[in-house]
Amino acid sequence: MKMKIIKTDIPEVLVIQPRVFSDDRGFFFESFNERKWREQTGLTCNFVQDNHSKSDHGVLRGIHYQIQQAQGKLVRVVEGEVFDVAVDLRRNSPTFGKWVGEFLSAENFKQFWIPEGFGHAFVVLSESAQFLYRTTDFWAPEHERCIVWNDPDLNIDWPFKFIPVLSEKDADGTFFKDAELYEL
Ligand SMILES: Cc1cn([C@H]2C[C@H](O)[C@@H](COP(=O)(O)OP(=O)(O)O[C@H]3O[C@@H](C)C(=O)[C@@H](O)[C@H]3O)O2)c(=O)[nH]c1=O
Numbered sequence: 001m002k003m004k005i006i007k008t009d010i011p012e013v014l015v016i017q018p019r020v021f022s023d024d025r026g027f028f029f030e031s032f033n034e035r036k037w038r039e040q041t042g043l044t045c046n047f048v049q050d051n052h053s054k055s056d057h058g059v060l061r062g063i064h065y066q067i068q069q070a071q072g073k074l075v076r077v078v079e080g081e082v083f084d085v086a087v088d089l090r091r092n093s094p095t096f097g098k099w100v101g102e103f104l105s106a107e108n109f110k111q112f113w114i115p116e117g118f119g120h121a122f123v124v125l126s127e128s129a130q131f132l133y134r135t136t137d138f139w140a141p142e143h144e145r146c147i148v149w150n151d152p153d154l155n156i157d158w159p160f161k162f163i164p165v166l167s168e169k170d171a172d173g174t175f176f177k178d179a180e181l182y183e184l
Contacts, residue, residue: 003030005040008100013086013118014041015102016074016111029109031076032134041113045072047134054079055124055131060164062121063087063151063173066143067180070116072136080129081105083159084112087119087147089181097176099156106130117182119147121156123164145180146173153177 004017020029030036038044055061062085065071075084087099104110105126114120116136146169149156153176174180 003036003040008102010086010088010095010098010100012115013100014113016113018109018111020109031111032074043113045074045136047074047136049135049138051133051135053131054128056128056165057124057126058160058162058165060121060123060149060166061170063119063147063149063154064121065089065119065145065147065182066137066140067145067182068143069137069140070182071139072116073114073120073133074111075104075114075120075122075131075133076109076111077104077106078130078132079106080124080126081107082122082124082126082129082131084122085120085156085158086112086114087121087154087156088117089119089179090117091181093117097154099154101156101159103159121149123149123158123160125160146170147176147179148173151176
């Protein structure tokens with residue numbers, strides 16, 4: 001069975017289920033293969049930055065985006081479990097303001113493709129989680145923006161009841177209705 005690409009309710013947001021080879025030693029899988037990625041998604045992406053973060057249970061990072069130098073993100077989890085969310089912030093899109101979410105874990109090996117023009121956030125559901133992602137443009141702090149995780153218009157159905165742990169920047173995020181959006 002080859003790597004599977006699964007469309008979500010927002011067709012440009014993809015779930016990638018890689019083929020994992022398990023044996024007595026453990027497992028092996030191609031976490032990224034440019035040729036297969038191009039052939040199976042039809043996308044040509046030039047990934048320029050790899051990021052790795054670790055967060056404790058209850059940490060929520062996001063909703064982040066860059067108004068210029070928009071970053072497409074291919075994300076995955078190598079320890080623990082998160083609920084990962086992509087929000088369509090492309091003003092002229094038929095799915096503008098809609099979100100999709102996916103549970104990503106070290107156990108399910110799923111990857112999530114969040115294209116340029118989307119906001120991104122995740123919350124840690126396990127004791128801790130390590131999160132890896134590749135981006136199609138560089139981090140540009142001057143263009144970085146944040147929408148609050150519990151924005152009333154976005155109305156994201158987060159799968160938790162606790163009070164999330166936020167950075168100061170994220171606690172101070174703007175509302176979707178006031179957000180500066182992309183210049184793609
Ligand atoms: C995002 C980023 C941060 N940093 C630094 C700045 C700061 O001192 C420290 C932590 O930054 P932050 O608090 O912004 O990290 P974090 O809240 O994890 O930000 C990330 O959140 C997720 C949801 C995303 O989608 C990412 O694109 C990114 O925005 O790392 C870099 O050096 N390069 C980067 O690319």
